[in-house]
Amino acid sequence: MTALRLLLAAVIAVAFYLIGAKAGRGRYKQIRRNAKKAWNDPTVRKARTRTKRLARKNANKLTKSVQH
Secondary structure, three states: OHHHHHHHHHHHHHHHHHHHOOOOHHHHHHHHHHHHHHHOOHHHHHHHHHHHHHHHHHHHHHHHHHHO
């Protein structure tokens, strides 16, 4: 849950920076390019895969416990 909060805070911070910044299109493209590189990084990709797997596992457990 902490990682999710950290990710949410980072997304909000970047969004407010982009909205409030007067740096122009070039800076936006630079941030976008770096965010894309980070998103596609093998370590981040593995973390996303593990998180999805954990979410599915817990969703199935929760569904089973609610049904019984």
